Amino acid sequence: MKKFMKEFKEFALKGSMIDLAVGMIIGAAFTAVVNSLVTNLFNPIIALVTGGVDLNELWKIPVGAVLEDGTQATINIGAFISSVINFVIMALVIFMIVKAVNKARTLKKKEEEAAPTTKKCPFCQSEIPIEATRCPHCTSQLSE
Ligand SMILES: [Zn+2]
Structure with a gap:
């Protein structure tokens, strides 16, 4: 029983389950x-449209x-037919939501890719981290 509870706990707390x-x-x-x-x-x-139908x-x-x-x-x-229409509307709305989410994701990814993480040292022209205030290659003090 203890093992069972442990297994159940593992199952219930799995990230995918949540x-x-x-x-x-x-x-x-x-x-x-x-x-x-x-x-x-x-x-x-x-x-x-149909005149009250x-x-x-x-x-x-x-x-x-005869029913019960x-x-x-x-x-x-x-x-x-009404249920089918409901389904089509639901599928359409879900499709549009998924499309919008995918678009937002791609945009975010592009932004992340576009943001530079390195810059060029103006003294020795080496590629250095954008946050650097002192060049690791020539040790020049960088203004900014
Ligand atoms: Zn430098």
Whole structure:
């Protein structure tokens, strides 16, 4: 049992596990935002364009069965299409976020690469660290 707990602790505290957990929590929160976007923004716009049609209520095909709560079982094509639209919107938003993050990363990398780390000593022309106040080659005092 002690060994089991130790193994579990190692597993739970692994960096990748925590990353995964954070990812899942952010993912869940993000899903809520996308759902809200669809219900509160897109659905009203779709209703406006189509003249008050709720996609979730469209193309409900009754099948010969009654659900436990007594309602007619239906195949809900409209609701399914609505889910597909949600997914496409979510994928699009994630794609744009990933693109923006990648761009920001490349920019940061470029900045780091562009920033010089060395300078030339004006006395002996040697390459020396940019922070140096005295040249390590000719020992000249550098102004700055
Ligand atoms: Zn020098």
